[in-house]
Amino acid sequence: MTSKLAALMANLEATFGTDVRMTHAFGQITAVVHANQYLDVMRTLRDEASLCFEQLIDLCGVDYSVYDEVAKRELIVAQDESMCPRFAAVSHLLSITHNWRLRVKVFAPNNELPVLPSVIDIWSSADWYEREAFDLFGLVFDGHPDLRRLLTDYGFIGHPFRKDFPISGYVEMRYDPEQQRVIYQPVTIEPREIIPRVIREEGYAGLKPNRPN
Template identity: 40%
Template sequence: MPSTQIPPITGAAIDPPSLRPPIGDAVIERIDPQALRARLEALKADGFTMLLDLGAVDYLTRKPRFDVVYHLLKLPARAASVSEVGTPVRMRILCGVDDGQALPSVMDLWTSADWAEREVYDLFGIVFEGHADLRRIQMPYDWEGHPLRKDYPMRGPERERSPRPAFANKSNVVAGTPPSGRTLAALQEQVKRVRAQDDKTP
């Protein structure tokens, strides 16, 4: 068998999907952002009733930087048996988009795009124009940065500065010490005292 130990690809132009013949898991198409909306409308009319997934990949040094990936599935929009469903066509649409560039929302075509687009916006910072309610979905609303970008540090930019979240200090309870204020040493001392007393009482 051929060795799987292929030397790593170096250099700026990392674009794995273009480097290798597709594996045959789906019909793959690459589309420009301008043509995206029209193509997806045509596909929807063609019977791709399901937008299975919508995700993004960050190729940090490539131009355009991001790939937004649409996975479509052609299923009959009515009750159908196993043989009627058969092996539905899978389609994968890759759309290169640059930092700061917006994509048209497809929420009106497939309602499920709602959360998927919000997630891509939250984690990658790609804006979808025409989305009714584009706000963060996974991270807190006041979070800064988009965590799944390749230049976002794994542990988050703030972690090194303060291991303890700020809200921990904002309550009447001081974290780390019991509400009674007694420390472990005091506790052990108390246990010892109680035991000594117990020994004395008959």
């Protein structure tokens, strides 16, 4: 750990004590925060002079549903230790004053309806980031003034970055010349072969291997 990161870690520990779990990996510190402390911690990260994270430069969603549960428990701090939370919001903060960065991770306490507080009143740049996480992962940010889809179509069903979302989606859109409008219908795309030809077994799917003459 560099001296700058050591100074940041010391300031974080002095400010939050054991309320926030800090880890260090790949040259960056990650703070894991309880959902019910999320807003207070984020506001302190911005306003505390020894930290002074003036900018939120990124926020995204993560779906941990396919992670090994033992590995997840080593990464997270859950309010209910009997449950492995599935969804998290991960933010990247920048301090221009101190020239350092911090990653903040918070897990939604409910897997069925993942709701987290919006940080838009702390950093206005969170606006489209939270909309994107809502659109792609289904994370709901309580307090966001305009939480609607950002990247997918208006009639899109589901959240395409969730690990259980089918590759082909659920519906497709096309123009119907008889109705003279755009319509939605069940997906008609045939599942495509995604195993590269160069690594397929001989006789794969009844096909004869290509051999040079």
